[in-house]
Amino acid sequence: MREDKEFYVGYFDEMGPNTKRNIKGFIVLVVLIVVFCAMVFGLSQRPFANSTFEFGSDTEITGIYHEMPYPMLRVEVAENEYKNIVLLGFGKSSINPFLKKIRRKGTRLTGKILTIKGNLIYYNGKTLIQLTDEENVSIKNQLFVSELPIKDEMGRVSFMGEIVDPKCYFGVMKPGYGKIHRSCAVRCISGGIPPVLATKDNEGNDRYVLLTDSSGNPINEAILNYIGKPAKVTGHLERMEDWDFLRLNTGDIEVLDQESGIYVQ
Amino acid sequence: MGLDYQFVLWNRNKKRYDIIIVFGMLFYLFLFTGLTLIFKSQTTMETLLIRAFGTLALLMLHIILAIGPLCRLNTAFLPLLYNRRHLGVSMFLAALVHGGFSLFQFHALGNTNPIYSLFTSNMDYGSLTNFPFQVMGFFALLILFAMAATSHDFYLKNLSPKIWKGLHLMVYIAYVFILFHVFLGAFQQETSVLTVSFMGLGFLSLVTLHIITGIREAGKEKQEYEINVDQWLKVCHVSDIKTNRAKICTIDNGPVAIYKYDGKISAIHNTCKHQGGPLGEGKVIDGCITCPWHGYQYLPHNGQSPPPFTDKVQTYQLKLEKGIIYLNPRALQEGTYVEPIQIEK
Ligand code: HEM
Ligand code: FES
Numbered sequence: 001m002r003e004d005k006e007f008y009v010g011y012f013d014e015m016g017p018n019t020k021r022n023i024k025g026f027i028v029l030v031v032l033i034v035v036f037c038a039m040v041f042g043l044s045q046r047p048f049a050n051s052t053f054e055f056g057s058d059t060e061i062t063g064i065y066h067e068m069p070y071p072m073l074r075v076e077v078a079e080n081e082y083k084n085i086v087l088l089g090f091g092k093s094s095i096n097p098f099l100k101k102i103r104r105k106g107t108r109l110t111g112k113i114l115t116i117k118g119n120l121i122y123y124n125g126k127t128l129i130q131l132t133d134e135e136n137v138s139i140k141n142q143l144f145v146s147e148l149p150i151k152d153e154m155g156r157v158s159f160m161g162e163i164v165d166p167k168c169y170f171g172v173m174k175p176g177y178g179k180i181h182r183s184c185a186v187r188c189i190s191g192g193i194p195p196v197l198a199t200k201d202n203e204g205n206d207r208y209v210l211l212t213d214s215s216g217n218p219i220n221e222a223i224l225n226y227i228g229k230p231a232k233v234t235g236h237l238e239r240m241e242d243w244d245f246l247r248l249n250t251g252d253i254e255v256l257d258q259e260s261g262i263y264v265q
Numbered sequence: 266m267g268l269d270y271q272f273v274l275w276n277r278n279k280k281r282y283d284i285i286i287v288f289g290m291l292f293y294l295f296l297f298t299g300l301t302l303i304f305k306s307q308t309t310m311e312t313l314l315i316r317a318f319g320t321l322a323l324l325m326l327h328i329i330l331a332i333g334p335l336c337r338l339n340t341a342f343l344p345l346l347y348n349r350r351h352l353g354v355s356m357f358l359a360a361l362v363h364g365g366f367s368l369f370q371f372h373a374l375g376n377t378n379p380i381y382s383l384f385t386s387n388m389d390y391g392s393l394t395n396f397p398f399q400v401m402g403f404f405a406l407l408i409l410f411a412m413a414a415t416s417h418d419f420y421l422k423n424l425s426p427k428i429w430k431g432l433h434l435m436v437y438i439a440y441v442f443i444l445f446h447v448f449l450g451a452f453q454q455e456t457s458v459l460t461v462s463f464m465g466l467g468f469l470s471l472v473t474l475h476i477i478t479g480i481r482e483a484g485k486e487k488q489e490y491e492i493n494v495d496q497w498l499k500v501c502h503v504s505d506i507k508t509n510r511a512k513i514c515t516i517d518n519g520p521v522a523i524y525k526y527d528g529k530i531s532a533i534h535n536t537c538k539h540q541g542g543p544l545g546e547g548k549v550i551d552g553c554i555t556c557p558w559h560g561y562q563y564l565p566h567n568g569q570s571p572p573p574f575t576d577k578v579q580t581y582q583l584k585l586e587k588g589i590i591y592l593n594p595r596a597l598q599e600g601t602y603v604e605p606i607q608i609e610k
Contacts, residue, residue, distance in 0.1 A: 006340070007548040009560045010347035011276045022341035027285065030328060034293045037463070041320040042300035044457040048307035091374025173370070174309045178454040183386035183399060187375035190386075225388070229395065260394070260454040 006153050029154070046175070046265065051123030053171035054265070061085060061115040061129060062115045064142055066148050068240065069218045070210060071095050073114060073129075074149055082241050084149065086128040086194065087116065088167050094192025098134040111148060113141040124206050125242070128170055151245065154237035158228040159209065159246075160256065161199025161263045163227045165189050166208075168197060169264075178261030182228030197233050197246065198264045209244040222250050230258040282348040286355050293321050315366050322360035326440060326468045329353055330577070334478035340546065343557055350416045353436075357413035364406045367399065398450030405442035406437050418539075426540060444468065485513075497591040499583055503530065503608055504588065511554075513545035516594045520545065521581055523590060524554060525564050529605035531565035532581035534594060538570075544578070567602045585609075 006016030015023070063075035063085065071087040071094070075079060086097040087124040121128040131137065165188035168176035175181055177198065189195050197209040212232070213219040235248030297317045301308055329352055372379035372386065383403055389395035412433055415421075421429045444464075452461055489554040496517065506512045506525040513520050513535055520535035522545030533554065535545045542558030549555070552570060553562035563570055568578040577600035582593040585606050597603065 006339075007550075007555075007557070007573065008343050008347070009529075009550065009555055010278050010344070011560055013277055015278075015344060016341075019341045019344060020337070023344050026335075026342065026345065030289065031292075033328075034289060035296060036297035036326070037320065038293055038300060039322050040459050040463045041316070042297045043304060044306070044315070044455070044460050045301065045305050046455055048305055048309075050307050053309075080473075086396075093374075172309075173314055174307065175454070178394070180451060180454050181371070182395075183382065183397070184371040184388040185381055187372060191376045257394075259456070 025229055026167045038138050048174040051171035054120045058117050059120045060117045064111050065109045065114045067264040080192050083137055084241055089130055090132045092188040095131055098131050101134045102137055111144045112139050115140045121172040127171055149241045151238040151240045157237045158234040159199040161197045163195050164198050165193050167193050177264045183226045186224050189220055193195045204222040209246045212247050214247050214249050230256040230262055273411050279348050283351055286352055311370050315363055318359050318363035322356050325356035330471050331430050334474040354413045354416055357409040360406055360409055396449045398446050398476045401442045401446035405439040408439040497593055500590040500592050502588050503590055509549040511545040518596050528608050530583055531605045533568040534579040537561055538576040567600055569600045
């Protein structure tokens with residue numbers, strides 16, 4: 001009887017010819033689905049930003065330390081041309097814990113020349129550095145220097161954009177914005193990393209604005225609800241060399257009902 | 266008893282099955298990684314891993330959920346069922362890599378416990394588009410973990426097949442969680458008509474398969490039997506049953522398998538003690554009724570598994586008059602001996 005040969009018992013070796021054909025057909029179908037699935041999911045991914053995180057490779061930078069209000073190092077990149085590099089701690093935290101030791105020596109850091117060794121993060125003209133050890137900061141020059149950057153008032157403005165955490169956005173994670181990344185951005189900013197508004201100017205160029213509270217102090221916990229969503233942000237704009245700052249009241253942030261990530265892709 | 270009765274825990278078919286699983290998984294990971302590195306080379310390693318394993322687990326879950334109804338529709342698919350639990354455990358491992366990496370990437374090295382962060386970093390529980398989709402993935406992963414951890418027959422016995430079955434039916438809840446996890450998560454940002462329709466197609470195929478199977482099974486159970494004066498049910502003519510095979514008839518107590526073998530007929534309860542497989546769709550091999558799902562065996566005349574096994578099912582009395590089989594619908598205690606009826610020449 002044909003059907004009888006087809007009865008399959010797992011612990012016997014033989015398999016009826018009909019069952020065998022069926023199973024082979026199923027496996028071929030699964031292989032095709034696997035190929036198709038890898039193509040659909042692999043190729044439909046949105047392009048990733050060409051941002052860089054030099055994880056595992058250290059760079060030493062030297063510049064003038066300042067907090068206005070976020071810790072930065074003002075580095076001369078060409079004659080009379082300065083770049084303010086945002087200083088970050090390890091993981092989802094600010095650099096402050098790593099500066100405790102050097103601060104304990106009783107010196108005021110602002111205006112001092114520091115040397116910092118860490119991992120660079122850069123994209124679109126902005127640079128940040130991650131410090132992984134408090135031993136990697138040293139005061140190069142005990143003299144107080146006065147070449148601190150100056151903030152220029154630019155007036156009250158509104159931007160449509162998305163509040164991101166700059167550490168991930170400028171290189172550590174991809175995508176470092178939008179719905180997928182929101183929880184992580186919340187952790188980073190809650191951990192002391194400065195919030196940045198990513199937006200575009202009228203010509204469609206990317207523009208980045210560091211956010212502070214209305215008196216110009218760091219803002220972290222108060223802004224968590226607005227992170228990673230398209231939003232309209234209003235405040236007082238200030239320009240400081242290669243960075244813009246916005247002083248704002250969180251009440252002036254309006255969450256927009258728009259598709260995730262539209263201002264940053 | 267012969268060696269054939271032994272439940273070999275590791276046999277050639279299982280090994281073959283596992284080799285195919287491992288190669289299938291590696292093949293998918295290789296393709297996804299290769300395509301991403303060639304066409305989306307700016308990705309990061311973490312995102313690559315998270316996405317490769319997430320989509321792999323999703324694909325495997327669809328295959329797992331399709332196997333059940335396929336086997337009900339065509340017994341030639343039964344070899345896929347035989348070792349499906351290994352497929353399930355492998356799928357859990359893929360999902361664990363995805364979930365574990367995501368949990369680390371998005372929540373670790375911060376100012377609070379990662380699990381606490383998973384639930385609280387995004388508090389938009391009232392919004393659909395902003396919903397904390399990772400929470401759904403977490404619950405799905407918990408269910409898959411409970412299933413993988415209890416997949417061994419040891420737990421089947423200890424939890425009782427009923428509870429075990431209930432636990433393992435939660436895979437459907439996990440599937441729904443995962444649908445929401447993806448549609449309210451990745452698809453909100455990585456919107457692509459292709460992926461959304463592909464996943465929709467997967468969902469529709471599974472629903473269709475389950476509905477077709479459901480309709481077929483319901484049809485099978487709706488049979489009415491003539492009842493004669495002594496409350497015996499008229500089943501069928503003895504020649505309607507093939508040798509070493511059974512006919513299933515469903516009575517108030519549930520389905521009963523009436524077997525013809527060796528010039529005799531016997532009736533036992535149709536539900537296998539292992540995972541409830543349909544014994545009447547099995548076959549008599551070496552004098553034992555053999556379950557089509559994983560090969561548990563029972564003796565036709567007393568419903569007992571041959572020693573050293575101790576499983577027992579209910580038995581029923583039969584009567585043969587002019588070639589017509591009659592069944593006494595009163596079930597006898599599990600393992601009760603019933604003299605087989607000789608079929609007259
Ligand atoms: C703790 C549990 C989980 C967490 C934290 C989690 C987290 C995430 C995150 C963050 C994404 C977006 C990743 C991206 O696109 O870059 C994602 C997507 C996805 N997840 Fe999960 N997930 C979890 C569990 C699961 C489970 C159990 C499954 C399925 C079996 C799953 C399947 C998927 C799929 C298919 C995607 C979309 C493709 C992708 O982007 O990877 N996830 N998940
Ligand atoms: S259900 Fe597993 S052997 Fe019967």
